[in-house]
Amino acid sequence: MSAIFKLTYGLFVLTARDGNKDNGCVVNTALQVTANPPQVSVCVNKANYTHDMIMKSGEFNVSILSQEAPFSVFQRFGMQCGRDVDKFDGFDEMERSANGLYYLTRSANAMLSIKVNKTVDVGTHTMFIGEVADEKELSDVPSVSYQYYFDHIKPKPETKKKGFVCKICGYVYEGDELPPDFICPICKHGVEAFEPIK
């Protein structure tokens, strides 16, 4: 199943809030579904803490990452779990939009505030669809694509180890065989996302 990897994506930090707790995660699945009214959809893994916050609050922000987003932003928001850590701890490159949610200022070229009007259960993920309630342009730096991230931002995986590397987030599973039901503890992708370290 490699044809499916040829689909083109951007990369986004999705932020949400539950009470006083803020969280965010990295997703590649944000798109405009209609122009009149402007509606956006995102697809979020049910295992993500941000997923549960959006489900509860019906609101989220999309920070559209630019080519200037450093790897540390992908690590901070994409490679740890908001249930265990406060992802905004020690981070100051964000502001709150009118809905009270954070968005990223320096790593994003634009942000969209979305009010959810439809949730679609698609199995491991939920698709959230909603209207654009607020939007702001932040810079003229081009948006980062998945391909650009792989080519220019993500460090090459360490090749000394023996095992399997997750092509999505770079997590390394050490061992001779990858269990068939293995799920990446970082980005929640299954064995189809792993390749042997050469």
Added chain:
Amino acid sequence: MSAIFKLTYGLFVLTARDGNKDNGCVVNTALQVTANPPQVSVCVNKANYTHDMIMKSGEFNVSILSQEAPFSVFQRFGMQCGRDVDKFDGFDEMERSANGLYYLTRSANAMLSIKVNKTVDVGTHTMFIGEVADEKELSDVPSVSYQYYFDHIKPKPETKKKGFVCKICGYVYEGDELPPDFICPICKHGVEAFEPIK
């Protein structure tokens, strides 16, 4: 509403079939929604003939366009209506996949056959979600992004005319004022997609 234009997209020819009639259209909204099982979603304007075919048959192919796709392919599949013309007339760069539908061979780097399991009404568009029933890699040429299409494939709009140009497909409306409810006859976008010719 310009922040929303910073979202990153690929470009795809969506093909479907009704009886003996084949059709296809250009969309920018194909993405993988889950990995287990592999599912893909696309968002299609209800005004498109391909939309009605998919609604009826529950099947479509996604030809993932590569950077080698010529402008003529975007004209053929994106800038005329399949109700008026046979878009495959005089075209021979396609084959049929196991489901009997066409996919593009020379302009695509991969194709996916999708069996619809869910339709979501999002207003002007329908989102079709389904499992990948078949897939094929066709070339190593990189996928075309919306941005690449604008920068390298789409001819610059003719600037002699006075009026408004559709930023999506290049259609030119001649006149001093664009009616507020104007819909692009080619790509079905509204006035928000138009800008004055400078």
